[in-house]
Amino acid sequence: MNGADAIVKCLEQEGVTTVYGYPGVAIAPFYNSILNSDIRTILVRTEQNAAHAASGEARVAGHVGVCAVTSGPGATNLITGIATAFADSIPIVCITGQVKSDDMGSDVFQEADITGAVESFVKYSYIVKNVEDIPRIVKEAFYIANSGRKGPVLIDVPIDVQNAPIKSFKYPAEVNIRAYKPTIKGHIVQIKKVIKELEKAKRPIICAGGGVHLSNAVCELRDFAHKYRIPVVTTMMGIGVMQTGDAMHFGMVGNNGKAYANRAMNEADVIVMVGARVADRAISQPDLITTNKILVHIDVDPAEIGKNAGASIPLVGDIKHIFEDIAKEEFTCEHEEWISLLEEYRSTMGPKRNPNPDYVDPAAFITMLSNAMKDDAVYVADVGQNQIWSCNYHIVKDGRFLTSGGMGTMGYSIPAAMGAKRGDMSRQAVAVCGDGSFQMSMMELATMIQHEIPVKIIVMKNNYLGMVREYQHYTYKDHYSVVDIQAGTPDLEKLAAAYGIPFIRVENMSHAEEKINAFLQEDNTMLMECLIDPMDLVKQ
């Protein structure tokens, strides 16, 4: 058994079923060893998408996603994917091949200091120097990635370490990292304080973020909100914590969110932030949620509490554990007037659009699409205008809504939907992107075909990098710079034909519903093009 065999064995012990990646000499021993395993290898078409696919799988399956690439350019191509996972706290383990230990630092062919390069956006990284350390390091890497505030961990393995014989292989049953002990259980004194404030509250609200999904606490939070009739708003990463149609759900907050959700936050007297980091796009003025209010901040990462807004009651711990503990307490929380007020806001302050009938109206289309999708489908929104429309008009039932919220990485949706599908093959995976983001990841059509991973892809085509065009429309008075992508964008029908996948074009809303039904009918990879008014705006 050599180091590469040992890594594969460790992955098996962790229950890994899929490795996304791209080979090269420095990772060749690993890809040689993995042939002797049942772990499936998915050959992406560029390394960045291996990390995104691992992220999609992790988010849907709830376990650590894994990717493995070669040294130098293979590793550096991963960087955007790692940073994207870090920004959204998604647990992935990235294995990179590295040049021979003796050559490290001498700028040999395909050498890059990848641990140095990713230092600021991994939870932790390793360079394996001794083959005997492999079992401990892999065990630790999976544990660090998937505990506390989750995130990416990188393991850089020089080729000679992969080839070195390992004397004894014993996969550790548990980890013992002296310095790393995340807080799981919330402090009971703080929990009691929260309950006390909620009992007094006249206008309580919960603002749920992506941490609720990461902690697998969706059911606990919903039960809590229903039992005490506390309204819930979400951040972009928190979409899906509540079903869209839930009576206690009052939309997404933030500068791209619903006006009534923001108003609810501003008028609340007790805000319970749960697994949300008070980021600038969600809460543009942190003062507004702290002045004359009680801010309860629940997060597994103590450093997030007080980073952007000073909390009146900090509560550190795993959200699922905390809500299980809260559920053990009995208290009363009366605020029916507040709910009536929010219901009124919700019915009167909804977004108003003035769609152009010659094109597909993205708002109506997305609602129609999500209603036609299976209840537990995974909807992956890319980045751009398509993302904002998706956030505001997608109807979540029992499915998931995934997007690159923190980093805003264009090209995320297609590889992430591919990983999401691999994470649960029984679920429908739909990627919605723009014509800009599609062209950043369309090479993955090949991966889906080669590995038979059926993903539904919708391209909202408006011939512009629409989000930037909209910014230039408002900020620079239509002084457009490098946003026109009409010339050069391929004929998507021909492109689909070249890849041998079915294609549907939707020109306007007149036959949209039947086309959507045809598009979703079979579990196969399909491409749908929606023609969007190039001048359409997210903020009309």
Add this chain to the structure above:
Amino acid sequence: MQNKVFQLLVNNNAGVLSRITGLFSRRGYNIDSITAGVTSDPRFTRITIVTSGDEEILDQIEKQVSKLVDVRDVRELKPDKSVYRELCLIKVKSSPEKRQGVIAVADIFRAKIIDVNVDSLIVELTGTQSKIEAFIGLLADYEILEIARTGIAGLARGADALIHLES
């Protein structure tokens, strides 16, 4: 703005110092000085960092540093409950006639002359930062050629605050 001295106990892993300084630089925190050295247990390194910022920044520094996987313990070394020392080497230009003056000042501060040359000498002084600054101030009449300062190392007073490495 205020100063704080943090004492870190970290795993003695390759690259640990760069992980810590990298965190400070990317989040825009100040490092006024940093010293690192292995402890009685070779698995651990003790790092003393002098940093400055407003209260919120200093609070974030403590939390963010605590999050690093290699950081075993972070604590503030409060001035009234700790001792700090810094070592400073100062090379002073001095002709043989002027030498006695420098030596006299050094004696008052219990500094040591550790090298003498025809036209210069090197003085070694250990003490608090204010003592070192006072000493450098007194050498204003002479020409200081070079200064090398270590930054402070510190320990909390008493046995109550010990971190038990094995626990």
